[in-house]
Amino acid sequence: MVTGAAQGIGFTCARMLAAEGGRIVLSDIQQTQGEAAAAQLTGEGGQAVFIRADVGSETDCAHLIAETVRIYGRLDGLLNNAGWYPRAFLEETTTELWDQIQNINLRGPFYCCKYAALHLRAAGGGSIVNVGSINGIEGLPNLVAYSAAKGGLLALTRTLAGALAPDRIRVNYLIPGWVLTEGELALHAKTGVSRESLEKAGKALALGRHQIPEDSGYAALYLLSDESTQVTGTILNVDAGASFLPIQPGAPYPG
Ligand SMILES: NC(=O)c1ccc[n+]([C@@H]2O[C@H](COP(=O)([O-])OP(=O)(O)OC[C@H]3O[C@@H](n4cnc5c(N)ncnc54)[C@H](O)[C@@H]3O)[C@@H](O)[C@H]2O)c1
Numbered sequence: 001m002v003t004g005a006a007q008g009i010g011f012t013c014a015r016m017l018a019a020e021g022g023r024i025v026l027s028d029i030q031q032t033q034g035e036a037a038a039a040q041l042t043g044e045g046g047q048a049v050f051i052r053a054d055v056g057s058e059t060d061c062a063h064l065i066a067e068t069v070r071i072y073g074r075l076d077g078l079l080n081n082a083g084w085y086p087r088a089f090l091e092e093t094t095t096e097l098w099d100q101i102q103n104i105n106l107r108g109p110f111y112c113c114k115y116a117a118l119h120l121r122a123a124g125g126g127s128i129v130n131v132g133s134i135n136g137i138e139g140l141p142n143l144v145a146y147s148a149a150k151g152g153l154l155a156l157t158r159t160l161a162g163a164l165a166p167d168r169i170r171v172n173y174l175i176p177g178w179v180l181t182e183g184e185l186a187l188h189a190k191t192g193v194s195r196e197s198l199e200k201a202g203k204a205l206a207l208g209r210h211q212i213p214e215d216s217g218y219a220a221l222y223l224l225s226d227e228s229t230q231v232t233g234t235i236l237n238v239d240a241g242a243s244f245l246p247i248q249p250g251a252p253y254p255g
Contacts, residue, residue, distance in 0.1 A: 001025040001068045001075065003055050003112060004082030006033040008181035009131065012213030013079055013220045018046030020221060025068045027053045028082070055082045055108025056100075065115035075119040077224040080109035080153075081131040087142040087187065098145045105149035106156070113160055117169060125168025129223045130157045131216070132173045132235070134243045154235070161233030170232035172223045177211030177239030178202075207240040 002017070004010040005026035018024045018041045026041070026048055028034040034050040041048035051067050053060035069075050084104045088097055109130050120126030136154045139147025154173050161171040178184075180198060188198060202210040215238045222228050223236060237243060 001027065001064070001077070001112075001116070002079040002081055003027045003053070003064075003108065005050075006030040006037050008183055009176055009179060009213045009216050010079070010081035011037050013081065013217045014048065015041055015044070015046075016214070016217035016221055017077075017079075017224065018044070018048050020225075022047075022077075022224075023072050024048040025064075025071070026050050027055075027064055029054050055080075055112065056103030058111050061108065061111035062115050065112065065119065069119050074123045075116055076123055076126045078112055078116045078120070078126070078128045079131070079220055079224065080112050080129065082108055083131060083133075083183075085133075085143060085146045085183070085187070087191070088144060089142050090144050093145050101145040102149050102152075105146060106152045109153055110156060113156070113171070117160075117164060117167070120164075120169045121167040126170075127224045127228070128160070128164075128169065128171045129220055130154075130171065130173050132157070132175050134175055134177075134237070134239055136173075136175075137235075138243065158233050165232060170223075170228070172228075172231060172233065173235045174216060174219050174223060175235060175237040175239055175243075176213075176216040177237075177242060178205070179211045179213055179216070181213065205240055205242060206245040211238055211240065 002010050002014040005014045006028035014024050014026050026034055026038050031052045038048040038050035049071055051064050053064040055061060113128055130153050132153050133150040135143050135147040136150030157171050157173040164171060219236045219238050
């Protein structure tokens with residue numbers, strides 16, 4: 001089950017999982033786009049259904065997990081990908097914005113983990129992947145609430161890795177790097193950052209390009225598969241070293 005799967009990294013992960021034979025539930029708040037995404041995967045020969053859910057709602061998450069199990073009979077893996085990253089400095093972060101950001105990026109994964117754990121346990125074990133961010137480790141000044149939420153998600157990942165290990169449920173943290181998804185491009189368009197300057201920034205990254213959703217997709221495939229049965233509580237960072245390699249002089253800083 002993949003949250004935030006109507007577009008961006010979530011959609012690509014769902015697509016790659018379906019191509020490997022996974023029976024997928026795509027979930028999102030965007031109903032029409034989510035249904036189209038599931039139909040695309042089915043059209044490509046995969047097994048996929050769409051269930052609408054707002055991850056900030058406990059009722060929606062409980063229903064989403066229950067429906068997933070009703071449709072497929074079991075649950076083996078959960079990709080907590082839904083996220084929202086509006087830029088806001090400390091002074092700009094209202095209580096309302098803080099709450100919205102925590103609800104989507106931290107409360108949502110908590111609810112999904114809570115309701116999924118029962119079924120993963122019943123299946124004899126499983127894998128949870130929480131899509132985090134480098135900002136969960138080293139936050140950026142214009143992403144105060146988001147950085148706090150992704151930091152909380154890392155702590156939740158590590159806590160649940162220990163708590164759920166006796167049930168053979170693994171919990172890991174995937175960092176996608178800097179990916180020009182629909183969400184990311186919309187934000188840059190709003191603040192007037194041109195496509196050209198984004199491309200220039202990508203070329204200045206250590207391995208010469210932005211990350212693409214497929215980079216995260218391969219990491220998700222690994223962490224959700226039996227090839228990673230001894231991997232839990234870890235950070236799988238596909239940011240091409242951006243978290244520790246210096247950025248070339250003059251290049252715009254990601255974020
Ligand atoms: N794009 C990047 O550079 C980048 C970098 C680091 C981490 N991430 C993380 O990767 C994940 C995916 O990001 P993306 O760039 O693909 O974003 P995106 O905005 O393109 O897609 C996010 C999806 O989540 C859905 N969503 C938003 N709020 C929701 C809610 N309350 N309930 C259910 N679904 C909801 C949206 O409708 C959308 O389909 C996020 O967790 C994000 O924080 C992205």
